[in-house]
Amino acid sequence: MSNPNLIALGTIIRREVMRILRIWPQTLVPPAITMTLYFLIFGGLIGSRVGQMDGVDYMAFIVPGLVMMSVIQNSYGNISSSFFGAKFGRHIEELMVSPMPNWVILTGYVAGAVLRGLLVGAIVMAIAMLFTPVRMPHPFITIASVVLGATIFSLAGFVNAVYAKKFDDITIVPTFILTPLTYLGGVFYSVQLLPAWAQAATHLNPIFYMVNAFRYGLLGTSDVPVWTAFALMLVFVAALGALGLWLLKRGIGMRS
DSSP: OOOHHHHHHHHHHHHHHHHHHHTHHHHTHHHHHHHHHHIIIIIIIIHHHHOEETTEEHHHHHHHHHHHHHHHHHHHHHHHHHHHHHHHTTOHHHHHHSSOOHHHHHHHHHHHHHHHHHHHHHHHHHHHTTTSOOOOSOHHHHHHHHHHHHHHHHHHHHHHHHHOSSTTHHHHHIIIIIHHHHHTTTSSSOGGGSOHHHHHHHTTOHHHHHHHHHHHHHHSOOSSOHHHHHHHHHHHHHHHHHHHHHHHHHTTTTOO
16 A cells, blocks of 8 residues: 555655746746846856956856756745745645655655755756866765755755745845845856955855855865754754644644
8 A cells, every 4th residue: 555645755856846837937937037147247258357257267167056056046936936826826725634744744845955955956067068168077966965955955946935924925036135145146257355353254154054065065175074064954844844833733824
């Protein structure tokens, strides 16, 4: 007999995947267009004047940051809008009163968001290959870092959706927190170019570690030790995962 929890998990994931594919002009096309513009403007026009960064061509240098930026934004945006939509439509209550364990609900929504992030990341990587050769000297680190980054911001998006009371609430964090942290996370520059105080501030930015771990996997260069980046990412996954399960257990923002 099939495990009912696995059936429930597969159902939630399938629903999330179908949602992504059904509205693909909104979920997959805009990031591709935006990242193409980044490659043309920053990589092509500005990059030709910058030359090299950390010993690699500037166009190749920004590839990991742009891919990770697209993964982070789409993973976060997918689950925050999807779960809040379930709250707004009041069909989240059906999940809450069902015998489905909380970990199944959380894992299903997170898996759908991670999948969207990885799909967009793959599209951006394919676009990058049109502008510069992309190699992968450390494939395990590359894949692990992008999956962990997508998982972290999927869990963060879930927390945002739980506390959100209106649709505007799910745009506040991406606009005023996520976007600044992303642009200041070493996507377009090496931290070594910054003054000492700015370097210290950058090391407090979690996205900085994710970008550099992914950059090491693709280019073999990083501004921080890779083990430090992975340790920090695993801590965030554990902490946000525990918080998400606790919120589901308490029914915060869902039963009130």
